[in-house]
Amino acid sequence: MVKTLKDIDIENKKVIIRCDFNVPIENNHIIDDKRIISSLETINYCLSKNCKIILMSHLGRIKEENDLKKNDLRIVAKRLSEVLKIDFKFINKTRGKELEDAINKMKPKQIILMQNTRYEDLIGKKESTNDSELSSYWASLGDVFINDAFATAHRAHASNIGIASHLPNAIGFLVEKELAHLEELKCPEKPFTVILGGKKVSDKIGVIENLITKVDYLLIGGGMAFTFLKAEGYKTGMSIIDDENIEFCKKILKKYEDKIILPVDVRVNKEFKNEGTIKQRDITEIDDNEMGLDLGEKTTANFEKILSKSKTVFWNGPLGVYELENFKIATDKILNYLVDNNIKTILGGGDIVASAKNAGVIDKIYYASTGGGATLEYLEGKELPGLVE
């Protein structure tokens, strides 16, 4: 069992907290600070225990020199200092004298955020390959390690499993909360319905295989529905198809035909854009030059009927191209239905959480996970390498 924050002694210690400040940024603005706000509980607890706190996080990916500026954590430091309202320092380094001096001068209840851990990926991918020299160096900066970065827990990086292998360690409150909610899905109140959308079948095969025996219903929408429809023999026009997984869809549909619910109608366009000749089509009527970009009204009503009977719902992936105003209709309608009918719903994955935010219902959802890949891998039944003791 992984230890939790309250299981270990952190009083007066130098605590390294691996946060997930990988926030979405547009035009130099953080457009969603949920991940920053979600980290405060652990940080405040460590402050209450008189700790000196060293915060670490990645931001984006660093493959070349140009990525450094784009993924500078300074923007997070600014937002963090606004919400923390206490003595706080950003160090524009991931190692070296400036960082070490700043840490040596720290007093209890002070906080340092170091630069993006993935700056260490520029030469030799040291963070992402869990380089042993890097992890032991980072570990040397503190006394205790707390992993509160759930969204990267499916990766074995120097800043999670690497540091943890050198120091007494525990998970933070955010990771604890995420695991507790996902754990609820292992023994859900029934009927249990899973909604899967998004683009590719390939990303969801593990989850489908692991959850199909536990669910009462599996509702399939989004682009991935067209691969299932093609497997059933329908003409899907120019809709997105994951050809490599048609056989998988055939097999799973045959075995679990009573549980898997596919669309009966969709909203189509001739191009992948918001404007055009948008029509509602039964799935037997999709023209060769049309692509399905959202679910239709009959399908939405079918889904609502099943959800009305459900006591627990897990949802990953939007039901249509929610980034386009004309094709987010089904996703918004179902989100509102779940909220209006008080159906216990756990959302997992960046796109569906963003949809719920855009639809203004996020605060009424039972739980929105901060993890995407990590949430799916956990539900696939895999051990998350970043959380291994």
Ligand code: AMP
């Ligand atoms: P994923 O990362 O596989 O969960 O996919 C999320 C993406 O799926 C979003 O960017 C949606 O725009 C996209 N998506 C949803 N429905 C469709 C569709 N019918 N055709 C193409 N892309 C879609």
